Amino acid sequence: MRFRPIASLSVVAAAALLLAGCAGSPDASQTPSDSATADTAGCQTPFTGDVPDGLEVSGDFSSAVTVTRPDGFAPDAIQRSTLIEGSGDEIAPGDLVKANYTVVDASTGEVLLDSLTSDPAGMDMIVNAQQIFGAAVSCVPVGSRTVSTFPAGTLGEGSPAYVLVADALAELPTRADGEEVAPVAGLPTVTFADDGAPTITVGSDPAPTETRVENLRRGDGDVVNPGDTVIVQYTGALYSDGTVFDSSWTKGAPTSFATTAVVPGFKKALEGQTVGSQVLAVVPPADGYGDQANDAIPANSTLVFVVDILGVQHAPAAG
Structure with missing residues (x-):
């Protein structure tokens, strides 16, 4: 599957993707081996399986996270694991969702984007499984946390490998409710x-x-x-x-x-x-x-x- 360049994913990413990450005081940790559930078998996502062993995500749900990578980490496939399974409705392409996103350079560990810096209450989006933010929350229940890997070059020639942590906070209404x-x-x-x-x-x-x-x-x-x-x-x-x-x-x-x-x-x-x-x-x-x-x-x-x-x-x- 071809993904759109990251600059098209949101106005936050369009600013060059290089926002400083929020530092936190994590008191919780999840790893792929602790996954609450595998991705739904019948769900249409681009992922080929669970992320490689050794990734660890620390931090409370809906708060700033820290991603710990094994030495020499270099993902070679588009993969995803569910770290926390929510209890809400399953998110489908086209749904409106509020979520938190943290994008990390898989090679260096540098936080390239933390949506909490511009959208502390969560970033609103229309789910599109051909964009990495949409893919990260597609076909999991609201309230879920996922971690995804995207190999170098996924988002265009010369793009680094990414680790993406996504917390699906809520589904948004499709009409004004004020x-x-x-x-x-x-x-x-x-x-x-x-x-x-x-x-x-x-x-x-x-x-x-x-x-x-x-x-x-x-x-x-x-x-x-x-x-x-x-x-x-x-x-x-x-x-x-x-x-x-x-x-x-x-x-x-x-x-x-x-x-x-x-x-x-x-x-x-x-x-x-x-x-x-x-x-x-x-x-x-x-x-x-x-x-x-x-x-x-x-x-x-x-x-x-x-x-x-x-x-x-x-x-x-x-x-």
Whole structure:
């Protein structure tokens, strides 16, 4: 199986993968021989078996860990062992998960990434078994700790061998679950299907000349900061007649992107919000696509977005 380069795995990894690891005071230890259970036989993962003998992972679940390697450790296969078996639902590709990750250079023991440095409460992600973070938690129950090995070159020519420890903390909801907020008069109205998919109805009020952002629900999760990567469900419609031009709901799954990768009005709808929130944004052309046009969006269109903010990966602090 080909894995995507590590820079594509998260905004944390995209910062160069070389974040300092958190030092801890471990008081627990697990080794592959102590594995609570082998990987589920019928589960589709890239792993070929248990990790080599001699690896030891110390530290409480959901806390900083220390990885001890035998002398000359050089894994030659993509392997995984389950050190702690959780009691939650089994994690499947496409699920939304909150987890902790520690990436160690298998040769030197250097901690290359510890997600606790940027996401102390856990890093949110959409599970994809073709990425090493997703593979590490695929097909194990929530509450599990795994340790995985990836040989040199797995992530591209010249990449070192990695040891990855993953704690699967929780499964995330697929729709906003924050406290409901009363709608604001003069903006489009929104109704919801049983699964949470929105229907946007545009009234007769003239389109605003500046971006309007209002909460339909207000969550109590992490704040989305500039440059963070968000996991969202969204629907976009034209203010002129309510025609939907894009929706993650019709595609069948949430999506993720950096707040810097969307039009300014959508960016304003995300930054400063909290995970669990649902946002209604009305975006005039100046904060949208301006005089650009495509098959779905005419030039100089005012846009309406309804966005459920389901998770966030915080961008690393500068320096």
